[in-house]
Amino acid sequence: MAKVTFNEQKCKGCGLCVSVCPKKIISFADNLNAKGFKPAQVVNMDECIGCASCAIICPDCVIEVER
């Protein structure tokens, strides 16, 4: 049981989290945030293993991980 929370407004849509997620569950939202980027999101949270790889590589401290 793990959960990641994305601070949508801080995300710049660089996609580094998408590239390191071992479960490949991170994608970009369809909407734009206030900065004009499509923020990263996890749709299927049940598959998250809480490895925190996304948070470790995120340059903007967008992601919080709970496990």
Added chain:
Amino acid sequence: MAKVFEKPHALSDVSMHYCPGCTHGIIHRLVAEVIDELGIEGRTIGVAPVGCSVFAYNYFECDMQEAAHGRAPAVATGIKRAVKDSIVFTYQGDGDLAAIGTAETVHAAARGENITIIFVNNAIYGMTGGQMAPTSLVGQVTQTTPYGRDTSTQGYPIRVCEMLSQVEGAAYLERVAVNNIPNIRKAKKAIKKAFQNQIDGKGFSLIEVLSICPTNWGMSPQESMKWLEENMMPVYPLGVYKDKEQGEA
């Protein structure tokens, strides 16, 4: 469920101005995590450079001082000598540390100043728009080397860790990278050791962090990480270049 990852306290809540995918953000966070873990936020004074990370003083919660271009090690020397129980670090890019600030860097090392330097090497001038840096690779295309860096007119890249390893006063020199998760973990370990060295009074520590510049390299962040690994790492091998504790590395 317990939180296993959140923003470190020493990093402010301000949204950073860096381009999407810029690894300055990762390195800022690693420094802040180390400050948190060592419990030194109250007595840490950072020195910000000129370059992309010029606004670093907005992103750390500890005291910060801005330095003139390249002069961060000189400013850090003054702060450390005046406020003896402070922990002083500089955060500098390759244009700041290895071009205009080479003299300050070499002489701070030669004097064995008890300071910590975080040196971010992305092989290009970022803030001014992608001109050739002293650290640009041979053949690298930049704004000022549109046909690639030509050694007959532009010379060769400066390897800061190798150069400083010859300086007697330097205590600890390590080159790390932030291109993948294991390397980010190693980078944090190196940064922590560099701060611990200062707390223990061991002298001059410099951590060179190989970083990316997707905007000025003209690649996506993912492609940049690959470019760093394939092109920068052979020229700038990772590892410990000097550790006075262990003898010459």
